[in-house]
Amino acid sequence: NAGVTQTPKFRVLKTGQSMTLLCAQDMNHEYMYWYRQDPGMGLRLIHYSVGEGTTAKGEVPDGYNVSRLKKQNFLLGLESAAPSQTSVYFCASSRQGIEQYFGPGTRLTVT
């Protein structure tokens, strides 16, 4: 099993550009999450999904959208990137919610 994978690993965007981060898991987990990790701060939840076709806002959802059209995939979109969105983005999945398995992360820089 690959576990949780994320695409791309690195990306540089200009302010105002858009992009989609892809997360995929092969563990048949119901729950999936998107976090961001910034220096000097703990991981913060952006959006999450408790099943295919459902999404909900986390702690810091502004500027992001998500979709969960298939159980194994969770997409994070930035419609108009801003420098404040420079961060490391982690996707995670979980069968029952609590014990979460993280992907390798996407390092995004917005100039």
Added chain:
Amino acid sequence: RKEVEQDPGPFNVPEGATVAFNCTYSNSASQSFFWYRQDCRKEPKLLMSVYSSGNEDGRFTAQLNRASQYISLLIRDSKLSDSATYLCVVALNQAGTALIFGKGTTLSVSS
């Protein structure tokens, strides 16, 4: 945002040393508690859950004191491979949609 507080360190110890990390949390309704390990530029990985009765996994022992809202992690006989950042994590619900991550404590084990 100080819901989960950890001493950032770094803790610099020689191989074979015993080291203890502490963590305090502010929300008395917190339901579950965990320690995650994060290597440099890698994703967080679940190290162990923390139970009120205390639990041990090899060289690692975790303790929870609900009355004092305090969690600890003890590492015995430190190895070079233990060098990492240790994240204290508190769950406010069972769905994993309200995980509060501490900023982490950095451990460096030297030979």
